[in-house]
Amino acid sequence: xxxxxxxxxxxxxxxxxxxxxxxxxxxxxxxxxxxxxxxxxxxxxxxxxxxxxxxxxxxxxxxxxxxxxxxxxxxxxxxxxxxxxxxxxxxxxxxxxxxxxxxxxxxxxxxxxxxxxxxxxxxxxxxxxxxxxxxxxxxxxxxxxxxxxxxxxxxxxxxxxxxxxxxxxxxxxxxxxxxxxxxxxxxxxxxxxxxxxxxxxxxxxxxxxxxxxxxxxxxxxxxxxxxxxxxxxxxxxxxxxxxxxxxxxxxxxxxxxxxxxxxxxxxxxxxxxxxxxxxxxxxxxxxxxxxxxxxxxxxxxxxxxxxxxxxxxxxxxxxxxxxxxxxxxxxxxxxxxxxxxxxxxxxxxxxx
Numbered sequence: 398x399x400x401x402x403x404x405x406x407x408x409x410x411x412x413x414x415x416x417x418x419x420x421x422x423x424x425x426x427x428x429x430x431x432x433x434x435x436x437x438x439x440x441x442x443x444x445x446x447x448x449x450x451x452x453x454x455x456x457x458x459x460x461x462x463x464x465x466x467x468x469x470x471x472x473x474x475x476x477x478x479x480x481x482x483x484x485x486x487x488x489x490x491x492x493x494x495x496x497x498x499x500x501x502x503x504x505x506x507x508x509x510x511x512x513x514x515x516x517x518x519x520x521x522x523x524x525x526x527x528x529x530x531x532x533x534x535x536x537x538x539x540x541x542x543x544x545x546x547x548x549x550x551x552x553x554x555x556x557x558x559x560x561x562x563x564x565x566x567x568x569x570x571x572x573x574x575x576x577x578x579x580x581x582x583x584x585x586x587x588x589x590x591x592x593x594x595x596x597x598x599x600x601x602x603x604x605x606x607x608x609x610x611x612x613x614x615x616x617x618x619x620x621x622x623x624x625x626x627x628x629x630x631x632x633x634x635x636x637x638x639x640x641x642x643x644x645x646x647x648x649x650x651x652x653x654x655x656x657x658x659x660x661x662x663x664x665x666x667x668x669x670x671x672x673x674x675x676x677x678x679x680x681x682x683x684x685x686x687x688x689x690x691x692x693x694x695x696x697x698x699x700x701x702x703x704x705x706x707x708x709x710x711x712x713x714x715x716x717x718x719x720x721x722x723x724x725x726x727x728x729x730x731x732x733x734x735x736x737x738x739x740x741x742x743x744x745x746x747x748x749x
Contacts, residue, residue: 400520402630405739406539406732408532412484413515414522420481421528423535425739426466428475432538437461437480440534444527444724449571451587452715458485461531480531484524496708497698500690502632504699513701523632523718526725533728536735543738544607547731549723550575552683553600555586564604573720575602591716596689599719603628603682603726605734608669610661610677612737619673620737627729628684633718634726636685640668684726686718 401409405425412419441459459482466478494513497504502521503514515521537547550567551574552559559576567575574583590597613620621639628637645653645666655662655671662676669680691714698708715721 402627403732403736405737405741406536406735408732410525410528410532412482412525412528413520414484414524415515416484418481418483419525419528420479421532423466423478423480423532426473426475426478426535426539427739428473430473430539431471432463432467432473432478432535433471434461434463436538437463437531437534440530440537440724440728441482441527444530444721449720451571451584451717452721459527478535480528480535482527482531495700495702496706497701498691498708498710499696499698500687507701521632523715523721526631526722526728529732530724530728533724533731536728536731539735540607540731540738543609545731545734546606547603547727549573549601549603549727549730551583551599551719551723552576552602554583554717554719555590555597555599557582557586558600562602571720572717573723587717590688594693596692596714596716598688599686599717599722601684601686601719601723601726603680603684603723603730605669605680605730608675608677608680608734611674612734613670613674614740615673620675620733621670621673623733623736624680624682624730627733628682628726631684631722631725631729633686633689633722634684635687638668638683638685639670640681641666642668642683680730682726682730684722686722689715689718 400411401407407424408421410421438461441461445459462481464479464481466473466476468474497514506512506521548564550564551572554572554574557579559574559579561578562575563577564575566577567573570580572583572587574580586597625637628634641653653666655664655666657663662678665678668682669676669678691710693709695707695709698706700706
């Protein structure tokens with residue numbers, strides 16, 4: 398089971414949804430960086446469950462503990478950083494270990510590992526992403542002196558699509574929806590799905606600014622591909638586009654090419670990435686997120702013994718995933734950028 402990500406900024410996450418704790422070990426972080434639990438906690442609070450009717454009611458404080466890698470003055474010492482987030486509110490009795498939940502990792506995990514459904518999904522649970530947000534906060538601190546910033550927000554909930562983006566509004570909105578004028582319609586989409594025992598899909602936009610031009614590697618080390626790997630490692634992401642993305646498939650080259658000026662691209666239809674490298678313009682990605690598979694409507698399934706059955710999933714689940722997935726997407730983008738930032742051969746030009 399692969400739990401390691403990165404080459405220079407390396408991380409290994411651990412823990413299960415209903416285990417005693419989740420966490421991450423970070424290797425490759427330079428010495429001398431000031432780091433505190435409070436810095437990490439700010440990002441964890443943005444992802445924390447139980448904050449609105451549009452999220453799971455599971456109550457987890459998600460308080461981070463830094464177990465290693467700091468001097469007495471609170472600076473990194475070059476050794477691995479270990480972060481721990483303890484579970485407090487798991488309810489394993491809500492889960493049936495004899496039936497597979499459609500759309501979850503339960504069945505393929507059983508085929509691969511021989512493990513019957515784990516409470517809360519085990520490592521396949523969205524709860525696993527709390528560790529990613531913690532390490533993303535560390536990557537944010539590492540990159541902040543460069544002026545690199547990341548923000549993510551919801552741009553679609555079901556059939557409701559944001560038109561006038563306002564990331565500041567998204568930070569205070571329970572759905573993290575980026576259009577204050579259409580937010581009430583987005584609420585209604587989720588409330589309707591809830592009333593029907595169902596869930597709804599969504600789209601998250603990630604915007605990265607301050608990334609210098611030329612980050613990435615040719616061919617197999619493209620920044621585009623590495624960001625794609627990071628985003629697709631988030632379980633609920635089913636499709637991804639950069640810039641104008643999918644729309645380009647029905648357009649002409651004259652319509653989608655970014656003209657070049659002396660300072661680089663004049664437009665940003667490619668979303669800050671050309672030839673797999675950063676252009677210096679904002680990197681803009683949209684993640685298409687599936688509806689939560691855990692719903693309270695009856696679904697067709699099988700038992701671990703291969704018998705036909707039906708299942709009604711109980712427990713506490715998010716009716717829409719975008720609001721809490723957005724901080725995870727930010728974190729994975731920042732971790733990817735941190736990995737490129739620490740690449741020894743990042744620069745290839747010589748001379749003054």
